[in-house]
Amino acid sequence: MATRRHEQDKVDKSDSPPRVVTLAQVARTALGEFAELTGLAPEAMTGARPDGDGWSFLVDVTELERIPATSSVMATYRVDADRLGHITSYERLRRFSRNATDAS
Structure with missing residues (x-):
């Protein structure tokens, strides 16, 4: 029985379905990486659309x-991210x- 359980642990995981990720999770990850890369704090996400696999x-x-503050300089960035x-x-x-x- 221990051998059988060990064999099940070795089952190739590549056949398992892809992990489901919500748009909110994807956006949170992308905005966090954007802030880290640019040093700019995102104030608003004004658009989101699927783009290929991302x-x-x-x-x-x-x-x-x-x-x-009304005279502050704002910018809009397009941020492309993968499916995660x-x-x-x-x-x-x-x-x-x-x-x-x-x-x-």
């Missing part, structure tokens, strides 16, 4: 803190004043 996020950060949330690439898409709004 995800693409839009992340807003404060790049330059000013007084009053590990960053594969990122780039700044735009910069804007905190008080700016998009044209309708």
